[in-house]
Amino acid sequence: MRSHLLRRLPSAALVLLLASFLVFAVLRLVPGDPATTLAGPDASEATVAAIRDRLGLDEPLPVQYAAWIGALVTGDLGPSYVIGGEVADLIGDGLGATVELTLGALLFALLLGSVLGILGATARRGWTRAAVRAVTAGALAVPPFVTGVLLVLLFSVTLGVLPPGGRVPLLTAPDLGVQYLLLPALCLALPSAAVLGRYLQEGLRQALAEDYVRTATAAGIAPRRLLWRHALPNALPPVVTLVGIQTGHLLGGAVLVEAIFAWPGLGQLAEQALNRRDYPVVQDLLLLLVAVFVVVQLLTDLAYAWLDPRIRWE
Numbered sequence: 001m002r003s004h005l006l007r008r009l010p011s012a013a014l015v016l017l018l019a020s021f022l023v024f025a026v027l028r029l030v031p032g033d034p035a036t037t038l039a040g041p042d043a044s045e046a047t048v049a050a051i052r053d054r055l056g057l058d059e060p061l062p063v064q065y066a067a068w069i070g071a072l073v074t075g076d077l078g079p080s081y082v083i084g085g086e087v088a089d090l091i092g093d094g095l096g097a098t099v100e101l102t103l104g105a106l107l108f109a110l111l112l113g114s115v116l117g118i119l120g121a122t123a124r125r126g127w128t129r130a131a132v133r134a135v136t137a138g139a140l141a142v143p144p145f146v147t148g149v150l151l152v153l154l155f156s157v158t159l160g161v162l163p164p165g166g167r168v169p170l171l172t173a174p175d176l177g178v179q180y181l182l183l184p185a186l187c188l189a190l191p192s193a194a195v196l197g198r199y200l201q202e203g204l205r206q207a208l209a210e211d212y213v214r215t216a217t218a219a220g221i222a223p224r225r226l227l228w229r230h231a232l233p234n235a236l237p238p239v240v241t242l243v244g245i246q247t248g249h250l251l252g253g254a255v256l257v258e259a260i261f262a263w264p265g266l267g268q269l270a271e272q273a274l275n276r277r278d279y280p281v282v283q284d285l286l287l288l289l290v291a292v293f294v295v296v297q298l299l300t301d302l303a304y305a306w307l308d309p310r311i312r313w314e
Helices: 002-029 034-039 045-055 061-074 087-122 126-141 144-158 174-208 211-218 223-260 266-275 279-307 309-313
Strands: none
Touching: 002 061, 002 279, 034 045, 061 279, 087 126, 087 174, 087 223, 087 266, 087 279, 126 174, 144 174, 144 223, 174 223, 211 223, 223 266, 223 279, 266 279
16 A cells, blocks of 8 residues: 555656646736736836835746745745735635535535435336436536525525525534535535436446346345445445545535635635735645645545555555
C-alpha cells in the first residue's frame, strides 16, 4: 500500500504545478485591474501606478508567479488586494462552511445512490425499476439552481418545515444546524447520487449474472446473503473511484448552491473576489480546490487498492 501511494505522489505534484501555472495565467487574462478597483473611478494615473507598485503588479509575470509560489511554500498567503484582511483568514472563515456542506452532500449522495443502485438491480416489480429510472433521470436532467428553488418552495414556503437559507454551524447548535444544512446538501447531492446509483446498479447486475452467483443460488444460499457478501463487494471498486470524482464535482457545485441558499462558504468568497479582481484570493482558492481534489483522488486510489488485492500485488 505504501509503495502504491509513493508511485502516485509524483503525478500529484505535477498536477498541482501545472494547475498553478494555469490558474495564474488565466486570472491575468481576465479583463480588469485590481489597482484601478482599489483606487476608484476618479483616481489619477499616479495614484493607480502607486497602488500597482505597492501590490507588486508592475513586476514581470514570472516574478509575480515566483513570489506567489514562494509565499505558498512558506505558508504566508499575504493580504487581499480589494476585499481586505489576510487571505488565509478569509479562506479559513469560509472553509468550514464549504467542508460542512460538501460532507453533508456526500453523505446524501452515498445513501441515495446506494438505495437507487440496489433497488434498480434487485427489484422484481417493473414499476419499481421504472421509478428508479425516473428519479435518476430527473436528478441528472434538472440543474441545481432549479432544484434549489423547487426545494425552497416545497419545504420552506409551502410546508414551512425548513429554513430557506443561511447557516448555523453544526458544532455550535447541531439540531438547528442540521435544519439549515438539509436543503442545500440535498440540492447539491442529487446529481451525484444519480450517477452513483447508475454505476452501482450496473455493477450489481454484472456481479449477479456471474456463474458463481448462479451456482450459489442453485445451492440454496439466500439472495440477501449473495447480495451483501458477494455481489456488492465485487461491484464496489469502480464505484469507489467514481466517489472520488464526484467529491470534486461536489466541491465545484458548492459555489452555485451556496449562492442559492446564502450559504457563507468559499463559493461566496470566490464570487466576490472574482467580481473585484482580487488575484490573491482567487488564485489561492482555485489552487486549494485542485489540491483537495488531488488528495481525494489519492485516497480513492488507496481505497481501490484496499478493496482489490490485485492492485496491491502489482
